[in-house]
Amino acid sequence: MRRRLFLFLLLLFSLTINVFSQQKGQITGVIKDAETGETLIGVSIYVEKLHVGTTTDERGRYALDLPLGEQVLRVSYIGYSTLNKTVSVGSKPQTVNMKLKPESEQLSEVEVTSERKDRNVSAMAMSVQTLDMITIKKIPALMGEVDVIKSITLLPGVQSASEGSSGFSVRGGATDHNLILLDGAPIYNASHFLGFFSVFNNDVVKDATLYKGDIPANFGGRLSSVLDVTVKDEMPKRFGMQGGVGLVTSRLMLEAPLNDHKTSVMAAGRTTYAGLVLPFLGDDLKNSSIYFYDLNAKVTHAIDGKNRIFASVYHGHDEFNMQKMIGLGYGNSSATLRWSHIFSDRLTSNLALIGSRYRYSIDIDYSPYDFSIKAGTDAASLSYDMAMHWSDENVTKMGLTTGYQSYLQGEMDDRGGALSQYLQIDQSEAVARKGLEHALYITHDYTPTPRLSFRAGLRLSCFQNIGQEDLYVFDNVYYTVTDTLHYGAGEVFNTSINPEPRVAAMYRIDEQSSVKASYSRTAQYAQVASAATGGLPFDVWFPTSPNVKPQKCDQFAVGYFRNFNDDAIETSVELYYKDMKNVIDFKDNAITYGYLLIDGELRVGKGRSYGAEFLVRKNVGKFTGWISYTYSRSFRTIEGISQGKEYRSPYDRPHNLVLVANYDVSPRISLAANWIYNTGQPVTFPYGQYTINGVTYAVYNGKRNESRYPDYHRLDLSFTCKLGDLKKERRWEHELNVSVYNAYARHNTWAVTFEQGKDGNIETKNMYLFSAVPSISYNFKF
Template sequence: MARLFLFFCLSLTVISAFGQKNGTISGTIKDASTGETLIGATVRIKELSQSGTSTNSYGFYSISAPEGDYTLIYTYVGYQTISKQVSVHKTQVIDVKLAASNALTEVVISSNRPNNDQIVSPQMGVEKLNMSQINSVPVVLGEKDVLKTITLMPGVKAAGEGNTGFYVRGGSSDQNLILLDEAPVYNASHLFGFFSTFNSDAIKDVSIYKGGMPAEYGGRLSSVLDIKMYDGNTKDFTVQGGIGLIASRIKVEGPIDSGKGSFMVSARRTYIDVFTKLSKDSTVKGSSLYFYDLNAKANYHFDSNNAIFLSGYFGKDVLGLKNIFGTNWGNTTGTIRFNHIFSSKLFSNTSLIYSNYNYVIQSFQTNDSFEATSKITDLNFKEDFQYAASNSHRIKFGIDVIHHTIDPGNISSTSNTVNDINVEHRYGFENAAYVSDEWKVSDRLSILYGVRLSDFSLLGPGSFNTYDAAGNVITTKSYGSGQVVKNYFSPEPRLSASYQLDSVSSVKFSYNRNTQNIHVLTNSTSSSPTDLYVMSSNNIKPEIADQVSTGWFRNFDDNLFEFSAEVYYKWLQNQIDYKDGAQLIANQDVESQLVYGSGRAYGLELFLKKKYGRFNGWVGYTLSKTEDKFAAINNGSYFAAPQDRTHDLSVVGIYQLTKRWSLSGTFVYSTGQAVTYPTGKYEVGGLTTFSYSGRDGYREPATNRLDIGATFEGKKHKKFHSSWTFSIYNLYGSREPYSITFRDSKTVPNTTEAVETSIFATPIPSVTWNFKF
């Protein structure tokens, strides 16, 4: 990795030498009213075709041109376009502030540029959402949700009702890397998945990569969900929030040191537990049922070339039935980043990142009390560089070092019926170096290519077993602190290309390989607080995914409409499943309960969106197949994976009825989940036991749902503004199975009946009052 890094730095020197006759203009683009940096704002030179660039995650841009006089054009969705006359003869810094448009409020359904970027960019399989989109989509109980919104995109499927988990192009929910200001979030759910951990008030930018993943990302097979928080208002102190049926939220932001920096603090809490106190049931009264989360961020710019950012997230769920049991889990993340601009061409970001996820389960029964705990902790150092070698070459390179600590699960008890169990901690280093180049080969052809070199080491101390295929111990070996138990090195090539057929259409192709060394073991098809995390080891090999995709992209009516059709095929290696009847929690020999196999996923994604106007929205459709193959399951034959959905349809519409009223609606349809049903039963000692054959050989019923919403904007005052949001979730009361169980029929002897449980079987209305001053 060190040799690669040195070689690339020398290459930059050579490239730079060839480009010194050009002048370079760089700077930062911000919101004129708040000082918030704008991610993905476009900068182009009017006189030079294909000369455009865009700002990075910190609002920085760099563009070069031969000496001469030019017109620079700055654009960003929802903001007024401005142009500047410049004379290029040397390096210049031009910072720009864009003012929000005063035109009729509209929600833009697009990537974040009002041009044909989807045609020109070589990046495939990426969707970018702005917060206007997320805040306009009706959701359950009115809590705006990032994770619920992305499942309305093609290729992204909801894991099920009452679940924030999602599947991307056939991958399981644990194969998605979720980042909040660069920090990984391991369990992004509240209340067992009814809500996500992301408070929309604190979120500035959301991007999901489904294919052609950039080289700077790694560690997961299927996707990256990159979420960035607001930096804070550098101009004024503001307060905003909302009061809903089950939760309230508030955000405070303002300047630091006369605008040299800013801060943002956003908090949210549910108050379902308040209603339990009013219950007449002595068991329910005083029980716990709530969650809270806190987002905080601050930044300070020492000068035009140096800035520091601090951000953190703190969230926790507390559920418990008085004097019976208690469950709580939570995430904590912290990020320190230092930006430095070496020159008008070279930008760096240095990050120190902390992430922790933990859960505690307690039983307070007098004769059977116990407590089970588990956690995973990451310490991460990253160094990222962006080098604008020329308008034809945009280069990124860097290193990423992560230290993992996993406490798989401990059980402590005060009773004689439950024995204490202490499972050894596991430690590992996950290191990577990457380099990529976005190369504009010609006016028609653009290529994004690179490689990520990842290296994983499982470390001592501890005792490590090696198992045979039947789960029997072959050998046991002890290692001291810091000793390498097992090492895996994995090159991950990345390639994407775009060829413009004409000014409004293009074809694209991508190939990428990803590896994953942190694995989730669960008996459930959805995310659970008690999911068990394990590392690659002498028994568990890194999961590997190779994906190829290609597509046709077309804009219509002066970029008012965008259409895309993408097909993909994914090969999956070293997939992990559990044996029937496996015990996963607090099991010292959990790896003996696992089986290993392969998988495949392929599909077609269609996407049509209208970006502007009083009526806008999108339609997404996915036709796909996902299958697994394990020698120990289904006699080694392929079977439908739990995340397999043949058809998945989403329709989203948003209409600006008047200046103060806007309407929205979503319709979703999906093939039912693949499940395992009993094929027979027998009776032992008066108890019925069901027998099963074949994994996931049946389907739950197909599901569909219609949600509607409306927003009423109050009259705008000089220092105060409010709005009301109304919504009805599941308008016509469609029943989606949350679980299906089987039992002996109570009315027809010697027969079996299925019992379906649905969480939201009736329409769920909600209302929220939002305010800002």
């Protein structure tokens, strides 16, 4: 193992060696939106006569090494006019900053330029999707608001976990296998309003990048994907505001420059008044109440040309009460403080201090149960990252991070005593566990020829449990407690170290097509304990320990990318295979809340998933959109579950078909629609039940996930009309949006309940959340 690791590191660092065949000069700069001043990520800068180019990074920066003399840069980005810039390259480095103008409505009827129209073919990254708000806003605006989570679930390989949930499954992975970041801070539950909205307010989002595979080495801690959402951080030219008023929500965002345009301040809020939409909910949710709010704020300050400071905060909360029987409250809070420093045109760095909190509570008053449970997690981390642009052909990134996590597994107040009897546990104090997580990483991009690119990276992660904790030791047969180990406050135990290599390659076959391949290993040190099949956020996080090994995943992917009609139509096929180790599942009738013995409720084994993703997308003209189809399978094999035989994971949904269509009828009016079909979710149904002392227990046949919910499908429609005189340049822009969610009122199953019929047989009842839900909203920008 050590020899293989040494050889891998030797290969990684050997890629940083570059032999220059001719004298070159360097140009660097930042590319921004000409109207808003925001930096643009993923902008293509290309020199056609040399067949070389690059793209801007997450801060809008770029660097190019070019032969001396006059060169023409072609700068393009989706939704913006293409810019051709002539520069004179000298022996000394020079800065060339540029601004792109958004496409006018009149021009967009003829042509919508892409972020380098062949980027899906020419860029090395695969299994990656970056969505800026221009792209997201073209997707149907449900209930008057576009949404990041709803947008990514329309992409191949991504499926919504269930109706009424912002949880999503990527390539057969569990919902807790996704790392969701807001300005670098982890978000542990991304849903608002039973999953109808996510925590991401579209007025403040700059862009969102989803990594389904080929995950960069600077990310870790989850097996399946990373959703990296960034908040607007650039200097506005003047005071501005934007927002919207609808039947369900209202939102407002304010921004302003201060201190002679060295400082910018942004604040935004969003809330709901759901009374008008409740009549359209399913019968099971009438006489219920739903409420949420969230707040965003960000301050950006430019100390000088090489130093900038960013401070970003978020807080959101939800309340849901169902027929005075169930009360649910949950919310996230996060804060990010980041210092960005430019050492030189080639070397940059970022130092970040990040904090995050998630809290969840449920209160049940339904005879014979009367109890409340609280759970949540806290996290704090410090990270430092550096990027070195040796040349156009060689770029190295490296960094380190260290963090602290605290997991409140449960704090139970069993007022009636029935829950303790059902769970067969004694009411106890709050159950909390703590840990430290560290990581070092390095990655290098090497482009030896315009047709061939490589990336190699290594992440070395480490997790440590710390006291105070009473650790229960279980035998491996009956999972009974054999010993109890006490660790004092601050005492470190159970250190786990895992190397996580990441490699990728791309070969450009011709101007219209390329093939790509990637491999990544990921490790996960925290997971969710939940047996819920519906959409409610029963999220109790708990860490790895001497009883629970870190989950690991090896993912292999290969893809073919081909464009047609001068890159107006993109097509791609990606195949993937995931091999997972130490995958967890819970035994039948497991106890997961407020329980010190939760490790004994687990069963550990292996998993695998594989699939194929097909995408056809049209980017040009009045009519745009895409069609995607995903075939995906996901299985687990765990001793003690389903008689030790391989069984479907809860996320095994073989067929997923998505159609997204956008049509600009005129500069004023646009129409949008999407249709989604998914194979039904796997589920385990009982075959019997019995009652003792008024408490009913289900009886299962020992086989897991043999049944399925009915197949899921729905149609969403949207109509948008821009108001006012479009021919004049205006500071006040406004529009009216009318949308219908689930237009043909499909009753998609959210959960299934079981009752004993008059003949003694068990009868099932499908619960659904939503019928057709119309909405109207007024959106404005000043």
